[in-house]
Amino acid sequence: MHAPSRPSPTPPSDIRSLPGPKRAPVVRNLLQLDLPHLHLQLEDWAATFGPLYRLKLLKREVLVVSDPALTAAILRDRPATWRRPSNFEPIFREARAHGLFSAEGDD
Numbered sequence: 129m130h131a132p133s134r135p136s137p138t139p140p141s142d143i144r145s146l147p148g149p150k151r152a153p154v155v156r157n158l159l160q161l162d163l164p165h166l167h168l169q170l171e172d173w174a175a176t177f178g179p180l181y182r183l184k185l186l187k188r189e190v191l192v193v194s195d196p197a198l199t200a201a202i203l204r205d206r207p208a209t210w211r212r213p214s215n216f217e218p219i220f221r222e223a224r225a226h227g228l229f230s231a232e233g234d235d
Contacts, residue, residue, distance in 0.1 A: 143182050143189050146191070147177040147178065147181055148173070148184075149177070149183065151184055156186060157183040158185050158186060170192060173192070179195035180198070206232075211232060212230070
């Protein structure tokens, strides 16, 4: 039997209004990341902060989305509403790996 579905959260208009783990000076949340177990750490933070929370890695704000319905909506709305970081595509092109995961818009 499936658990009853809950409504997906509405994305906030400002990422700064979201909760997230406490930040260290300068590096912010960067040194808190346990890369071999990153997926488990992100799940733990979602259990603590909810399905939408934020991290700050050096100067970049990062929105973490753990709600499947909201993730699907974000993917459907790309690239009109949501875009990858601006340096993503050139890096993949230079590495000759440009394609499905780095393309934007009509590409």
